[in-house]
Amino acid sequence: MNSLTNQVYPVIWHNDSVSLIDQNRLPNEYAFVEIHRSEDMARAIKTMIVRGAPAIGVAAAYGMYLGAREIEAHNRNEFLNSLEKVAQMLRSTRPTAVNLFWAISRMLKTAYETLGTVEEIKEILLQTAKIINAEDLQTCEAIGDHGLAVLPNTPEKLTILTHCNAGALATAGYGTALGVVRSAFREGRLVRVFADETRPRLQGAKLTAWECVQEGIPVTVITDSMAAHCMKQGLIHAVVVGADRIAANGDTANKIGTYSLALVSQAHNIPFFVAAPLSTIDFSLPDGSQIPIEERQPEEIYQIGDTIITPKGAEFYNPAFDVTPAHLIKAIITENGAFAPSELAKSQKKQAAKIA
Ligand code: MRU
Numbered sequence: 017m018n019s020l021t022n023q024v025y026p027v028i029w030h031n032d033s034v035s036l037i038d039q040n041r042l043p044n045e046y047a048f049v050e051i052h053r054s055e056d057m058a059r060a061i062k063t064m065i066v067r068g069a070p071a072i073g074v075a076a077a078y079g080m081y082l083g084a085r086e087i088e089a090h091n092r093n094e095f096l097n098s099l100e101k102v103a104q105m106l107r108s109t110r111p112t113a114v115n116l117f118w119a120i121s122r123m124l125k126t127a128y129e130t131l132g133t134v135e136e137i138k139e140i141l142l143q144t145a146k147i148i149n150a151e152d153l154q155t156c157e158a159i160g161d162h163g164l165a166v167l168p169n170t171p172e173k174l175t176i177l178t179h180c181n182a183g184a185l186a187t188a189g190y191g192t193a194l195g196v197v198r199s200a201f202r203e204g205r206l207v208r209v210f211a212d213e214t215r216p217r218l219q220g221a222k223l224t225a226w227e228c229v230q231e232g233i234p235v236t237v238i239t240d241s242m243a244a245h246c247m248k249q250g251l252i253h254a255v256v257v258g259a260d261r262i263a264a265n266g267d268t269a270n271k272i273g274t275y276s277l278a279l280v281s282q283a284h285n286i287p288f289f290v291a292a293p294l295s296t297i298d299f300s301l302p303d304g305s306q307i308p309i310e311e312r313q314p315e316e317i318y319q320i321g322d323t324i325i326t327p328k329g330a331e332f333y334n335p336a337f338d339v340t341p342a343h344l345i346k347a348i349i350t351e352n353g354a355f356a357p358s359e360l361a362k363s364q365k366k367q368a369a370k371i372a
Contacts (some may be wrong), residue, residue, distance in 0.1 A: 024184035024227060026066060027074045029146060034078045036066045039185055043226040054083030054102050061109040061116070064217070068186020069260045069296055070152050073115030076106045077145035080123035084138045095134045099127055111308040112269055112337045114261040114298045119148055152188035155293045156195045158351040163196030163291060164203060166347050166354045167254055173207035174200060174253045177243060180214045180271035181223035182258025182291065192291040193256040194227060196349060201233050208234040210252060214271060215240055216316040216334065240273050247284040255281050256349075259292035266342030266357020267304025268292075272335055278344035290340075291349040294363060304339035312336050 028035045034051040040063070041047050049065055051057050057079030060066050066075045083102030089095045103120045110116060126144045130137045167174060176197055180186075183194030190198060200206035209228055214220035221237050228235035238246060246252055255277060261269045268274070268290050281288040301307060314332035318324055326332075342357035355363050 023189055024230065025189045026068075026071050026185045027078065027149065027188065029078060029142075029149070034075070034082070036060055036075065037185065038065050039067055039223060040065055042185075043222050043229075051078075052082065054079045054086060054105065057082055058105050058109050061106070067219075068181060068183075069113035069115040069258065070156070070187040070192070070293060071185065072110065072113050073119035073295060074145075074149045074152055074188050076109075076116050077119040077123055077148040079106050080120060081138070081141045081145045084127070084141045087134075090134055092134060092137075095137065096127060099124065110310055112260045112310045113296075115293075115295050118295045122148065149188050152293065152295075153190060155295075155351040156184075156187050156190035156192055157199075159192050159291050159293065159349055160190060160195030160197075160199035162351070162353050163256065163289070163349045164199055164205070166287075166289065166349065167196070167200060167205065168287060170253055174205055175208045175210060175251060176200070176206060177210040177212070177246070177252045177255045177277075178224060179212045179220060179240075179255075179257045179274050179277050181219040181227070183224055183227040185223050185227060186258060191227070192258045192293065192349075193289075194224065196256050196289070196291050197228075197233065198231065201231075206233070208236060210243075210246060211235055211237050212240045212243060212273065212277070213237055214273060219271065240276075243277055244280040244283070247280060247286055252284075252286055254287050254289065256289045256291055259290050259296050259348075260337055261301075261307050262290065262292060262297045262348065262360070263301040263304045263307060264297070264299045264360065265303045266345055266348060266360050267307070268340045268342070268345060268348070269304060269307045269309070269337045270340065272338050275338040275340045275344075278340040282344055287346040288340075288344055289347055289349055289354075290345050294350050294352065297350075297360065297363070299361075299364060304341070307337075307339055309338070310336040 026037045087098040183191035211220040211224040318326040347354040
């Protein structure tokens with residue numbers, strides 16, 4: 017954390033290596049892990065030292081550079097063949113967040129398109145990773161501000177419910193869903209955040225609550241099963257969540273429990289928003305049915321700390337993400353503006369127009 021601004025940057029290029037905030041140790045310890053090698057970056061992504069779709073993308077981009085730096089070949093083709101292997105190792109870490117694959121593809125494309133010596137390609141790869149990092153920060157700030165245009169106008173200040181952590185820790189900084197929260201708080205429109213604890217990894221209780229406390233944003237942590245009750249009591253004005261992968265029709269994969277939150281939002285007529293960068297949209301998938309869903313180890317369910325909480329003989333199923341159908345989503349807030357799911361293709365056109 018930058019002590020002057022309270023800004024949190026989970027992935028920092030520093031002294032020829034990458035410093036990652038160890039998110040597995042928050043909120044009790046604020047510690048960094050230094051990553052010097054691509055293999056260690058792959059392990060950090062897999063073990064969730066760094067997590068959250070955009071942050072995983074930024075980390076993987078630096079991982080690609082670290083891998084490039086380790087390659088001893090001076091011949092361009094040999095270098096590119098070895099770089100493909102680094103890409104494969106990083107791709108195999110987590111399957112759902114598309115930003116991982118997006119960042120790796122962008123780094124590979126840069127390597128293939130750069131003419132020059134192997135040393136020159138390596139240097140351009142480091143610059144590209146830094147650009148991906150800086151762009152994500154700007155993107156999140158833009159998402160936050162576009163969110164202001166679609167949040168409901170209520171006589172009283174807003175209370176927003178969010179799920180998992182889609183904050184600074186899950187991005188290059190500022191956050192997507194929590195970026196909207198931050199912007200609303202800055203503008204005096206937000207009074208409180210409700211954070212679902214987010215079983216089984218507790219990103220809401222541990223990370224979202226920590227970020228809000230750092231920033232002085234009032235936060236109330238609830239267990240996931242309390243959301244419908246809070247809505248019925250009139251405590252929630254809007255729900256804003258992040259995304260790991262959005263299909264072309266707007267179906268959205270996000271942390272397990274997001275789908276049920278969208279259903280209870282609909283039942284209570286509460287607007288449900290997804291906030292995500294365009295790099296999270298996978299236009300190659302027409303709908304959410306083909307989004308790969310990560311299944312994680314059963315210990316995350318049957319064990320809390322060192323205590324086993326279930327009887328011997330029980331079986332477990334631990335999908336880490338679910339897919340919310342587009343019809344439950346009021347708008348997808350991107351750096352290019354907010355779009356109804358059915359209009360998502362326009363965000364791509366706007367992006368293409370910006371690049372041209
Ligand atoms: O398993 P995690 O902690 O990587 O899952 C994170 C989420 O589901 C986030 O909501 C998502 O990546 C959006 S982060 C801006």
